[in-house]
Amino acid sequence: MALRFATDVSTAQTDYGTVLLDERSGQYWELNSVATLIVEALRAGGDEAAATDAVVAEFDIDRERAQRDVTQLVAELRASGLLA
Numbered sequence: 001m002a003l004r005f006a007t008d009v010s011t012a013q014t015d016y017g018t019v020l021l022d023e024r025s026g027q028y029w030e031l032n033s034v035a036t037l038i039v040e041a042l043r044a045g046g047d048e049a050a051a052t053d054a055v056v057a058e059f060d061i062d063r064e065r066a067q068r069d070v071t072q073l074v075a076e077l078r079a080s081g082l083l084a
Contacts (some may be wrong), residue, residue: 003042003074004084022082029082032057038073048074 005011008023008050017036020029037058046068052067055066077083 002045003039003077005082006084009082022080024081029080033068035073038070042068042074 003068005020006022010023012019012021016030017033018031018039020031021027022029025043034055037054038051038076042048043053046054050069050071052063055061055069056063059066
């Protein structure tokens with residue numbers, strides 16, 4: 001699943017991850033380094049399994065935990081209306 005942000009969502013990389021701005025509401029969202037890696041993997045066209053693989057490789061956590069993190073982040077981004 002390729003992840004796409006809504007057209008009125010701006011992104012900026014920081015030293016600590018990624019900041020999202022929902023221009024409709026003026027709300028900012030700060031993504032930590034794990035969430036940033038997940039978003040980058042999904043935006044590159046990878047699916048949730050590929051994002052999970054990236055998290056496991058980068059942060060040396062178990063696959064079950066990584067899968068929960070990926071699933072939760074995608075659900076939160078959808079619920080917030082940030083995805084197209």
